[in-house]
Amino acid sequence: xxxxxxxxxxxxxxxxxxxxxxxxxxxxxxxxxxxxxxxxxxxxxxxxxxxxxxxxxxxxxxxxxxxxxxxxxxxxxxxxxxxxxxxxxxxxxxxxxxxxxxxxxxxxx
Amino acid sequence: xxxxxxxxxxxxxxxxxxxxxxxxxxxxxxxxxxxxxxxxxxxxxxxxxxxxxxxxxxxxxxxxxxxxxxxxxxxxxxxxxxxxxxxxxxxxxxxxxxxxxxxxxxxxxxxxxxxxxxxxxxxxxxxxxxxxxxxxxxxxxxxxxxxxxxxxxxxxxxxxxxxxxxxxxxxxxxxxxxxxxxxxxxxxxxxxxxxxxxxxxxxxxxxxxxxxxxxxx
Numbered sequence: 151x152x153x154x155x156x157x158x159x160x161x162x163x164x165x166x167x168x169x170x171x172x173x174x175x176x177x178x179x180x181x182x183x184x185x186x187x188x189x190x191x192x193x194x195x196x197x198x199x200x201x202x203x204x205x206x207x208x209x210x211x212x213x214x215x216x217x218x219x220x221x222x223x224x225x226x227x228x229x230x231x232x233x234x235x236x237x238x239x240x241x242x243x244x245x246x247x248x249x250x251x252x253x254x255x256x257x258x259x
Numbered sequence: 260x261x262x263x264x265x266x267x268x269x270x271x272x273x274x275x276x277x278x279x280x281x282x283x284x285x286x287x288x289x290x291x292x293x294x295x296x297x298x299x300x301x302x303x304x305x306x307x308x309x310x311x312x313x314x315x316x317x318x319x320x321x322x323x324x325x326x327x328x329x330x331x332x333x334x335x336x337x338x339x340x341x342x343x344x345x346x347x348x349x350x351x352x353x354x355x356x357x358x359x360x361x362x363x364x365x366x367x368x369x370x371x372x373x374x375x376x377x378x379x380x381x382x383x384x385x386x387x388x389x390x391x392x393x394x395x396x397x398x399x400x401x402x403x404x405x406x407x408x409x410x411x412x413x414x415x416x417x418x419x420x421x422x423x424x425x426x427x428x429x430x431x432x433x434x435x436x437x438x439x440x441x442x443x444x445x446x447x448x449x450x451x452x453x454x455x456x457x458x459x460x461x462x463x464x465x466x467x468x469x470x471x472x473x474x475x476x
Contacts, residue, residue, distance in 0.1 A: 189308075198320070
């Protein structure tokens, strides 16, 4: 994907994935990488920031003789996700107004 | 390079972070590598970049977010993070296009001026009070010795008494002057601080109003 994703949107994507189910770093990265070309080293700062904000909490669960750190959505994280979803809808409509051709709009309707 | 080597190098390169921050980052990527089941350090490098690239990416994020993020977390902001912030601010000030250094200089000059004026007004009051006290003291001393001298040497005694009365009079005259000067200076200072307070408050309100109209962001 050639276009830069803003930090706010990346936060939203991570929160949305974690909302589906508690997950750990590797699985989260794999899930996002299915759609978006993003490096694992980019996601660590995002997770750290969201945890520091209180949008995510972590807990450790034993797996294969070690502890795996799981990320969980907090109520604050859910609130941020709702806000981001709302902002994205507005943003999408505005950008579509300029960048989506009228005939394709009609097609979509 | 083994995976252990990779993390030894990464740990070394993350030295600028606090122990807690470093441990958290290392644990995250160790977790990641274990889940990804990479065979060796080369596989890790292919996925995460060299230890140096990864460390730079982690550190770059901290340099911007550390102050807000760690304090929001309720954790103590580390002294190292504080020192880092102070340096960043010093560098920012030094590299700012003149405006901030000039503002600091003007502020320092105004502060110096304020100190000079307050020192001068304090000195004026002290000198006046000193003169007043000296007059009363000289008067007391001259009257006291005059009384005794009048008996043995009337002329000298009378002149001492005269000197004493004159000095006493001068001292007493200075009391209202001292009072007037003290009151005058106090009201001037009070007026100055009221003015300063109003000015600062007005600027803040103007700034708030500007922000309210959406001029600043």
